[in-house]
Amino acid sequence: MKPETTAIHALNLVKSATGDVTMPISLSTTFLRGEDGGYPGGHMYSRVSNPNRSALEKVITELEFGEDTCAFSSGNTAGMTVFQALKVGSHIICPDDMYWGLKKQLLTIFQDSLTFDFIDLTDLAEIESFVKSDTAMIWAETPSNPLLKITDIKALAKLCKKHNLMLTVDSTFASPILQNPIKLGADIVMHSTTKYIGGHSDVLGGSLTTAKKNEFWERIINVQQTGGAVPSPFDCFLLLRSIKTLAYRIKGHCENAIKLAVYLETHPKVEAVYYPGLKSHAQYEIAKKQMKDFGGMLSILVKGDATAARKVVNSVKIFAQATSLGGVESLIEHRASVEGPDSKTPQNLIRISVGLEHIDDLIADLEQALNA
Ligand SMILES: *Cc1c(COP(=O)(O)O)cnc(C)c1O
Numbered sequence: 001m002k003p004e005t006t007a008i009h010a011l012n013l014v015k016s017a018t019g020d021v022t023m024p025i026s027l028s029t030t031f032l033r034g035e036d037g038g039y040p041g042g043h044m045y046s047r048v049s050n051p052n053r054s055a056l057e058k059v060i061t062e063l064e065f066g067e068d069t070c071a072f073s074s075g076n077t078a079g080m081t082v083f084q085a086l087k088v089g090s091h092i093i094c095p096d097d098m099y100w101g102l103k104k105q106l107l108t109i110f111q112d113s114l115t116f117d118f119i120d121l122t123d124l125a126e127i128e129s130f131v132k133s134d135t136a137m138i139w140a141e142t143p144s145n146p147l148l149k150i151t152d153i154k155a156l157a158k159l160c161k162k163h164n165l166m167l168t169v170d171s172t173f174a175s176p177i178l179q180n181p182i183k184l185g186a187d188i189v190m191h192s193t194t195k196y197i198g199g200h201s202d203v204l205g206g207s208l209t210t211a212k213k214n215e216f217w218e219r220i221i222n223v224q225q226t227g228g229a230v231p232s233p234f235d236c237f238l239l240l241r242s243i244k245t246l247a248y249r250i251k252g253h254c255e256n257a258i259k260l261a262v263y264l265e266t267h268p269k270v271e272a273v274y275y276p277g278l279k280s281h282a283q284y285e286i287a288k289k290q291m292k293d294f295g296g297m298l299s300i301l302v303k304g305d306a307t308a309a310r311k312v313v314n315s316v317k318i319f320a321q322a323t324s325l326g327g328v329e330s331l332i333e334h335r336a337s338v339e340g341p342d343s344k345t346p347q348n349l350i351r352i353s354v355g356l357e358h359i360d361d362l363i364a365d366l367e368q369a370l371n372a
Pocket of ligand 1: 205
């Protein structure tokens with residue numbers, strides 16, 4: 001099945017007693033045992049599993065071509081679960097522009113139990129020079145935030161095989177529609193389902209999908225079920241509802257984003273545009289090879305300083321000035337001030353999550369804001 005069909009029909013196998021066409025929300029925290037002490041309904045206690053969460057995990061597994069998925073209460077929890085599942089003392093190689101919330105976890109929660117280097121993952125030779133005897137994993141994020149850097153997943157997977165390392169890819173910006181890291185050799189793919197998978201800025205969640213149900217995956221499942229940072233049945237219901245339109249929403253996001261990127265590229269008030277679908281993008285060829293389309297995220301440098309950038313984000317009328325991404329509504333933000341004083345993000349950078357409004361309205365809004 002193609003992803004459009006999987007998204008809608010992967011749950012057809014889950015039959016409810018009342019014959020519902022869509023899945024009911026199952027709020028029960030506990031489930032009846034049979035006479036033999038077993039669990040005839042397949043569930044025991046909802047921290048361990050719940051019908052809505054199992055359904056969500058099944059659909060994401062199919063969309064990502066993996067063997068199993070664990071769903072979490074946030075993207076950050078999904079990431080943290082990987083760090084918790086690693087053996088104490090493990091070394092991880094991470095991108096220098098890693099999602100700042102996950103980087104903060106490593107620096108302020110795992111600083112005594114793990115070691116890590118933050119490097120430019122677009123440079124394979126550089127990566128290899130950082131591999132040590134206790135290196136356990138490479139953590140990639142592509143496209144990256146906020147510079148939309150692209151990492152060659154296939155090449156990185158090859159390097160990981162050579163050194164016997166695991167490869168985890170934070171694929172949030174791509175969604176399962178645009179790239180499938182497991183197909184390219186990754187071991188684990190992570191999503192903040194808060195973003196494109198949720199798609200409506202109204203539910204927080206995260207997921208991990210594994211290529212193989214191996215020993216490390218058992219450790220992940222243990223952190224999920226024993227740690228218990230799981231999404232509620234209602235969260236899972238919302239995400240399942242959203243996934244049905246994911247492929248078509250992504251199509252719209254991509255269609256709008258390339259038009260906006262092309263418009264901004266020649267704008268006299270814009271110094272640079274970062275969008276992997278532009279031929280001027282440093283890793284355009286890799287993006288073309290590993291992604292079906294280029295996504296709905298782009299960043300620009302406006303001419304001038306932080307004040308010039310803030311003036312633009314304060315002048316828009318349709319775009320909402322807010323952080324996050326992947327929703328139907330377009331969002332715009334001055335990224336450096338979201339990330340705080342330690343941020344390496346350029347002060348004149350504006351990050352845009354291109355939504356599903358009509359492109360003419362989005363362009364007109366940015367045109368008046370850039371000229372304000
Ligand atoms: C938002 C995001 C996260 C964290 O997800 P939450 O759902 O906010 O916890 C991780 N990685 C990327 C790339 C993100 O955009």
